[in-house]
Amino acid sequence: MARHSDRLSAISIDQSIASATTPEAAQDRALAIHDLLEGNHFNLSNGKTGPYKLHITAESQRLVLGFSAENGQHLHSFGLSLKPFQRTVRDYLAICDSYISAVQSSNTQAVEAIDMARRGLHNEGAELLTERLKDKAEMDALTARRLFTLVCAILPAAAAAAAKPVRPHMVLYVCTMNAIRSPMAAAITDHFFGPKLYAASAGLTAGDPDPFVSVVMDEIGIDLKTHRPHSLTDEENLDFDLVVTLSSEAQREGLNLPRKAGAGVEHWPMPDPSTAQGGREQILDAYRALRDDLVTRVKQRFA
Secondary structure, eight states: OOOOTSSEEEEEHHHHTTOOOHHHHHHHHHHHHHHHHHHHOOOEEOOOOOOOEEEEOOSSSEEEEEEEEETEEEEEEEEEEEEGHHHHHHHHHHHHHHHHOOOOOOOHHHHHHHHHHHHHHHHHHHHHHHTTTTTTTEOOOOOOHEEEEEEHHHHHHHHHHHHSSSOOEEEEESSSSSHHHHHHHHHHHHHHEEEESSEEEEEOOOOOOHHHHHHHHHHTTTOOOOOOOOBBGGGOOOOOSSSEESSSSHTTTGGOOOOOTTTTTEEOOOOGGGGSSSSSSHOOOOOOOOHHHHHHHHHHOOO
16 A cells, blocks of 8 residues: 555656747646646655655756755656657657647547557657666556656757756866967956856966957956966866867867866867957957957857
8 A cells, every 4th residue: 555655746747848838838848747646655765765756847958857845855866868759759759749630620529540550659659767776766557657747848859948048157278389369268267257157277388478368358358467478287177077179289289178077078160360360459359359259259159
């Protein structure tokens, strides 16, 4: 006999998923949550007893299911990869649309045939969910079916939310000599996003200060007069969760650059304005073009 504690008592969805949801999907999600809370049997396999409050977030193409006690104490979290469910959810949602169309057309024979196929896919999805969670949680068949309905209601928005690049907390820009591209990028990042985002820069080797850099950065109110190029060997902080390479030389060293485990590496190909030909204004225009490209790229990436 199921105990009162063996159940989900509350379900919440992360704002990143909710904001990517259409009004129709939001209504389907609310109904799925209502049905699941109306009756379920659920128990974590780690020995932590309920009732459980479930919070669902999206991260790196998976759902993260976080469980807490009713007093807010964290009990357990685990990930659920979206990939194994994509085909079943896609087919299930498509056949649900066909079912609605058949009902609206009053085609009784089609309704019965489609409903049979719909139930089969629903059972397939529930069985898949039970299998994926077998070492993490125990639930009955009805709970699995209702939880799969909720997964169907949030998976498209969750996939979109998980695909969005996450704003890191510490970013390291690397170019060849830390004289132009990487210090400009770090200063621009600090100007627009500090102190929420810490930005640093380094070169594969240390070059010489470039006077044109401070001129064009002064034009947008950023002071780089005191910057002195340094190399990666001088960089003491290795806790970066994103490394951005700005030159082809740095890109080739990308996987060897200092960062914490699991941190990302991105390459933003940027031209070297020091190779520009012409008079002073033509050369400054090349530096301004680089500056403006970096402003655009930084804003797009971290906004």
